[in-house]
Amino acid sequence: MTKYCESKLTITLYSSEQIGLNSYELLKARGAKFVTPPSTNGAETRCFFHDPDRHLFEISEYRR
Numbered sequence: 001m002t003k004y005c006e007s008k009l010t011i012t013l014y015s016s017e018q019i020g021l022n023s024y025e026l027l028k029a030r031g032a033k034f035v036t037p038p039s040t041n042g043a044e045t046r047c048f049f050h051d052p053d054r055h056l057f058e059i060s061e062y063r064r
Helices: 020-029
Strands: 002-005 008-011 039-041 044-050 056-062
Antiparallel strands (some): 039 044
16 A cells, blocks of 8 residues: 655555564664654554665554
């Protein structure tokens, strides 16, 4: 899914697997610089990081 919002491009990738926190640990071990650690609010956990070109990425995991 791709959507445009106030001159920003947002790309959302969905997975049937719960990979959010596993991705955080893997990317952190590989040197990703996270803006925030994982933060849980109800059934959702999310965190943010920048790629080497300073694009902002969000990892979000929703548990039912």
